[in-house]
Amino acid sequence: MTRTARALWFTAAGECEVRPVALPEPGPDEVLVRTLHTGVSRGTESLVLRGGVPAGQRAVMRAPFQDGDFPWPVKYGYLNVGVVERGPLLGRTVFCLYPHQTHYVVPAAAVTPVPDAVPAGRAVLAGTVETAVNALWDARPLVGDRVAVVGGGMVGCCVAALLARFPGVRLQLVDADPARAAVAAALGVGFASPDEAAGDCDLVVHASASEEGLARSLELLAPEGRVVELSWYGDRPVAVALGESFHSRRLRLVGSQVGVVARPDRTHAERMALALELLADPAFDALITGASRFEDLPSVLPRLASGALPALCHRVDYGAGHVPA
Structure with missing residues (x-):
């Protein structure tokens, strides 16, 4: 039957x-x-x-x-x-x-x-934490880095929760919604509005899925800094400010996507098992x-x-x- x-x-x-x-x-x-x-x-x-x-x-x-x-x-x-x-x-x-x-x-x-x-x-x-794990394998944060996560949705919050475990990191979750401050506090992460976010960042992880968020992410970088882009915009075109000081400050914009495991020494199954352990x-x-x-x-x-x-x-x-x- x-x-x-x-x-x-x-x-x-x-x-x-x-x-x-x-x-x-x-x-x-x-x-x-x-x-x-x-x-x-x-x-x-x-x-x-x-x-x-x-x-x-x-x-x-x-x-x-x-x-x-x-x-x-x-x-x-x-x-x-x-x-x-x-x-x-x-x-x-x-x-x-x-x-x-x-x-x-x-x-x-x-x-x-x-x-x-x-x-x-x-x-x-687990699937969202798996995305955050892959993003951090792409981002390769270092002890003592100055980091911002722009966008306090599911993915951004999972990335922030994992980054909070890195020693010596100056970390802020940046979002236009002040209600995200309570979530950041529960994760043990500092919070800032886009206007108040601390700059001079070595690394910014962008997950707001907005053109404004991406622009602000680039503004927050120190020279030689990098933005890891996690947002996926679907069929929406996005303008990126690559003029002004983008080249002279040697900034980097890196795409990250969970479909490919960002470490050649790990499998999809190992990445998922790690996400569940976390x-x-x-x-x-x-x-x-x-x-x-x-x-x-x-x-x-x-x-x-x-x-x-x-x-x-x-x-x-x-x-x-x-x-x-």
Whole structure:
């Protein structure tokens, strides 16, 4: 008998719905996972919801277990924590780069066990912390560096949380929203508005996804300093100020993207396992700023995308009793 699960599909600009999805029987090297929580990656999922993935980047932007093609209809997402109900790792809580869906079957190699020290509800941040780990491998901060993280969204806050562990670093989280000051304090990081941010930085990590944020990032650099660009703008053109003193001060602008592991001596699996280990720090709980039921996601996601419902990571809870039909 074919079993069915329920999944969220992006169906048109600003619209999504829950649809039934057929579940295959797991093979000998596959697992059946019952979802406990997913996380909404607000920036990327908002872009997908509005149909903003450029035609030339649609292959690159595919999520690992995406169904459908951009722009719509598409089943999209990549922050999923669940319990293995059949197959290897039976009974283990695992993280997978899977969309918003009640149950799913994937190769056992596609899931990563969640360490016992990491609550399942916090583990939804693993994909974002993995992005932050890769960014720091690209950035290569040094002891004593003067650093700013411009943009206090999910990615920026995860980068700041990891940088706070570096000894001797002068670190500020820079954001136009004063409400981000409380999050910065919970992470043990200084906070500043863009106008008040300390300059003369050796390194700026930019994650605001705004042209203004990128311009300010370049302004904050000391000579020979570098900006690591984490923002992805989709189909929006962005002007970069490369005149004035950009060349004379020998500034550098470096792109970082999680699709490629930034260290040749590490694999994707090792990077993900490291991200989950780092989530043992309860400070990361400050990044989960809202929660709702899976059944409510079709109405919640458009509000998150529009900004009507503010959030860093919005967690989706699936409940303990749902079973595949």
